[in-house]
Amino acid sequence: MKSGKIFSIFMLLVFVSIPIASYAGTLEDGTSAMEKGDYQTAYKLLYPLAEQGDATAQDSIGSMYCEGLGVEKDEAQAATWFEKAADQGYAKAENAYGAMLVNGEGVAQDEQKGMSYILKAARQGLEVAQRNYYQLNLEEAKNSNYAALHNVGLMCLRGWGGNNDAHDCIKILEAAAQNGYMKSANVLSKIYETGKFGIEKDAEKAAFWKNFEENPPQAEAPAAN
Numbered sequence: 001m002k003s004g005k006i007f008s009i010f011m012l013l014v015f016v017s018i019p020i021a022s023y024a025g026t027l028e029d030g031t032s033a034m035e036k037g038d039y040q041t042a043y044k045l046l047y048p049l050a051e052q053g054d055a056t057a058q059d060s061i062g063s064m065y066c067e068g069l070g071v072e073k074d075e076a077q078a079a080t081w082f083e084k085a086a087d088q089g090y091a092k093a094e095n096a097y098g099a100m101l102v103n104g105e106g107v108a109q110d111e112q113k114g115m116s117y118i119l120k121a122a123r124q125g126l127e128v129a130q131r132n133y134y135q136l137n138l139e140e141a142k143n144s145n146y147a148a149l150h151n152v153g154l155m156c157l158r159g160w161g162g163n164n165d166a167h168d169c170i171k172i173l174e175a176a177a178q179n180g181y182m183k184s185a186n187v188l189s190k191i192y193e194t195g196k197f198g199i200e201k202d203a204e205k206a207a208f209w210k211n212f213e214e215n216p217p218q219a220e221a222p223a224a225n
Helices: 002-036 039-051 055-067 075-086 091-103 111-123 127-141 146-158 166-178 182-194 203-214
Strands: none
Touching (some): 039 055, 091 127, 146 182, 166 182
């Protein structure tokens, strides 16, 4: 009896492994065809996987519909597939779907929702999403949106907007704080207190911004180095 059970489990593993290997091979072949520009083959291989819920395949199908690669261009279809992959946390699709929402392409325009998707992708380290989120906030900051200006300052320090001088980033946070956005004052205080982002510790400036947050003074802030 014991040997029978072992045999049946072994056979089950054998039969289960076959479709898994086949699935992985189909995804790899489809992705390879996509990279080679053989979009018709890619679509044929990847579409069934996308329907089964594979995020990589969904993103690829979305890209094909978005650009009209091997299929007729259809932004609504592209948005549908990008959304499916994005909702599984697939960073490239989060950025793509977010951009479509921001621009109102293939889906009703919703800038706030779109930016939230792009931010999710940016937090996963996707550089194009980081640049996109930086630029979107920069545009908002030009319209006296000081929360957006605060975001620009933080992203500047983190390198999302490219290789910027940390002291220039500090000036952006100072501008947000001086225009009443107190989160910036809080961040400035902590930066000067701990010496983050390559900024030297400065107890005087740390105290100034801490006090600024609690009791916004009229005096000018100490200039950034």
